[in-house]
Amino acid sequence: MTPTGRDEAAGEAARELGKPEYQQEPLVDELWRRLKQFLGDMMNPEVPGGPGLGVLGAVLIVAILAAVVALVVWRLRHTSRRSSAGADVLFGERTLSAADHRGNAERFASEGRWADAVRERLRAIARDLEERALVDGLPGRTADELAAEAGRALPAFAAELTQAARIFDDVTYGDVPGTSQAYGVIADLDERLRRARPAPLSTTTANGPHQGGAS
Template sequence: MTPIDREEAARRAADELLKPGYKKEALLDQAWRHFQQFVGDLMDAATGSGTTGGVISAIVITLIISGVIALVVWRLRKSSRMNAAAPDGLFGERTMTAAEHRQAAERLAAKGDWTEAIQERLRAIARDLEERALVDGMPGRTADELAAEAGQALPGFADELTAAARSFDDVTYGAEPGTRQAYEAMSGLDERLRQARPVPLAGSPLGSTS
C-alpha cells in the first residue's frame, strides 16, 4: 500500500466529513481542529524544511505558545482579583487608604447617605488598623473577622468592634437603613481607635517592666 502524506490524508478526511451521513461539526470543535492542524503544519515545516523556514516557523510557534500562556495568566489574575473581592468582604477592588475611606464617609454623611457612610467608616477603621499593623491585611475579610481579630489586639474595644461589625452587616446585607445615630457611633469609635494602643503580649518588650 502506497503511503500518503499529511496533505493527502487531510484531503481524504475532509472528503469523508462532507458525506451526508456525518453531522455538522460544532464551530468550536472545527476551530480547534484547524488550530491543531495549523500548529502541526508549522511543526512539520520547522523540522522538515530549510534552515530559514525552520527558524521562522519556530519563531511563530513560540509566539503562539507565549500568547496562549499570557492569556491563561491574565485569566488567572482576573479570577484571583474577583475572588479577593469576596461578596461578604469589607473592601471592593480598588485599594484606598484609611484617610480616603474616612473622607468618603464624611462626604456621604454630609449628604445624609447614612448607609454608605457607615460602610465607608468601618472600612476606614479596618484600613487604619491594617496600616498600624494591628490586624493582618487579609483579602476578602468580613466585618465579623475584623472585629474578632482587632478585639484581640484591643480587648477594651472588643464589644464596640462587634457592635460596629453588626451595624455594617445590618445595612449591607440585612437591608436595614443606616441612621445618623449609627454613623456617629461608628465615627466616634473610629476616632478613639486611632488613639488606642494595643495590649502588649506577655513576655514581650512592651509588656516587661523595669
C-alpha cells in the same frame, strides 16, 4: 378495538413528529411532550406490557425527576453561598487608604447617605488598623473577621468592634436603613481607635483581656 402495538405506536409518533408544525418546536417543549407521551404509553392498559410496567416506569420517572430537582436546588444553594461569600467582604476591588475611606464617609454623611457613610467609616477603621499593623491586611476580610482579630489586639474595644461589624452587616446585607446615630457610633469608635495602643502581650496572656486600650 385492536390493541396498538409498541412498534405501531412508535411509528405513529414518528409520523406525527414529521409534520411541519413540529419542525420548529423548542427543545424544552419537545422533551416535555415526549415525556408525557412516554408516561401515557406506560400507563395505557391497551399497550402490550400492561399497566404493571407503567407503574414501575412512573416510579422510575418520579425518582429521576426528584434527583434532577435535588441537583438543581443544590446547585442554586451552592451558587448562592458563593455569591454571598463574595458579597460579605469588607473591601471592594479598589485599594484606598484609611484617610480616603474616612473622607468618603464624611462626604456621604454630609449628603445624608448614612448606609454608605457607615460602610466607608468601618472600612476606614479596618484600613487604619492594617496601616498600624494591628491586624493583618487579609484580602477578602469580612466585618466579623475584622472585629474578631482587632478585638484580640485591642481587647478593651472588642465589644464595640463587634457592634460596629453588626451595624455594617445590617445596613449592607440586612436591609436595615442607615442612620446618623449608627454612623455616629462607628465614627466615635474610629476616633478613639486612632489613639488606642495594643494591650501588652504579657497582660493579655497572664491576666486575661486588658480593659484600658485607649490612651
